[in-house]
Amino acid sequence: MIKDTTKAHLALLGANAIYGANYIIAKGIMPNKINPTGFVFIRLSCCALLFWIIKFLFIKEKVKKKDLLMLALCGLLGGAANQMLFFHGINLTSPIDASIIQTATPVLVLIFSIIILKERVTKNKLIGITIAGIGAIFLILYGNKTVGTSSFLGNLLVFLNASSYGLYLVIAKTLIKKYHAITVASWLFLFGFIYVFPFGINDFLNTDFAAFTTSTYLTIGYVVLFTTFFAYLFNIYALNHLAPSVTSSYVYLQPVVSFILVSVLAYIFAQTQYAQDINFIKILCCVLVATGVYIISKPQKK
Template sequence: MLNNKYKAHLALLGANIIYGANYIIAKGIMPDKISPTAFVFIRLSCCALLFWVVKLLFIKENVEKKDFFMLALCGLFGGAANQMLFFHGINLTSPIDASIIQTATPVLVLIFSVIILKERITKNKILGITLAATGAIFLILYGNKAVGTSSFLGNLFILLNACSYGLYLVLAKTLMKKYHAITVASWLFLFGFLYIFPFGISDILNTNFEAFTTNTYLTIGYVVLFTTFFAYLFNIYALNHLAPSVTSSYVYLQPVVSFLLVSILAYLFALNQYAQDINLIKILSCVLVAIGVYIISKPKKKNDKKRTIVKD
């Protein structure tokens, strides 16, 4: 029988493989079958329902009135804005570009922590921020000239998505210490759905569901059940048995998974739109981001175990 630490590593492996595959799976049905905004509407509504069912069945916890404003902000940056920017970004750009840019999230969390929480910044962290930012910015600018499915605007949306999620993580820090992660997630998705409702309802009503194929439904099911619900639960389980520095290190798997899937589609299935998505520029950008994040994320002697909510 596997002990809890091995199970936690397997959970993290599964969660980050799910995230890595999500970049290309979610892109596959947009915009031909469904618009990005309608996709976000479905994701937030379904996830709000799923997490509230879990909360009502297993987590008997109430939220103090004074904390609803912060939950509403978390719903805005961690739910609505985060998802809208991600889906519109991945609709426009390469899955590889998106997965590389997303690995800069720890850098953005550090920047917001310094600004909002007044955390101390060291020379090593400044170096890490500089390297990671250089890699991400270069990749975004390169997207304007690159062949394949890269896009400057799409890459910019993905960066803003990472900024939104990084800001959410900093804002949610105090809530995570006070409430169960499922409680925070329930309110996060509920507020996110309320924000997106005015923008997404017309797109949903105008979606041609009769044109949906089995693949369309499977893709939506994957994004809702696996990318959000199960991956989130996997991360929660892992955080109960491993240090946060260990869990964050698994983010480097996401570009690897994306690279592999794009390679399979390009060379085994001869999908020409992906054939030129892998090149030396993107590999070097990925290396710069990874080195920068590693410098920032080097574990301290004292690991402060804390809860967090995971992303796309």
């Protein structure tokens, strides 16, 4: 019989493999088949519906009125802003760049925790933040000079996406302790959908669904079901059995998956737009970010 901890590690492996593939899969249909804002509209509406169905069937839990304002803020940061910035960012830049920048999320969470939660600053944290910050900032700026599918604006939007998500994680900390994760997710996606509705409804209605192929529908299904729904459930399961430091370490799997898929597209399927997306500078930036987060996660010597 498989241990719960082993199942948790497998769940994290699956979740981060899904995230790693998402960078290139989601990019594949934008903007030719669907506008990024229209894509976000579909993702938030479908996920809100799925999570509310689960909550209605299995989680009989009410939210206090005083917490609705905090949930609304979480919906803005973790739902609407997070998704809009990510989809518009990945639409403009390389999947490699986006996956590397995303690994800076633990660093951003720490920075926001220091500012908001007054978490103690140690030497390891300061050194780690500096090293990871250099790697992330250099990669963002490098997007303006490099060839391939990278871009400065796209990299900046992905960084703002990671910042928005990191701030959401810090703010949502008290809510996650008070309520079931499905309850928080249900309200998160509902408020996110409400915020995006005025911007996304026209793009959704103006989308040429007649031009969608089977591949297009499979891509949208992957993003809705796997990247959002199943990956979120996998993370919830893992957090119940493993320490947060262990779960966050799996974020480094994402650029590995992205590197592999971009290499396959570039060198096996001859998609030349991706051929120059992997180079020494990007690998060095990835190493810097990974090193920074590793130093932060190391216990401080007394």
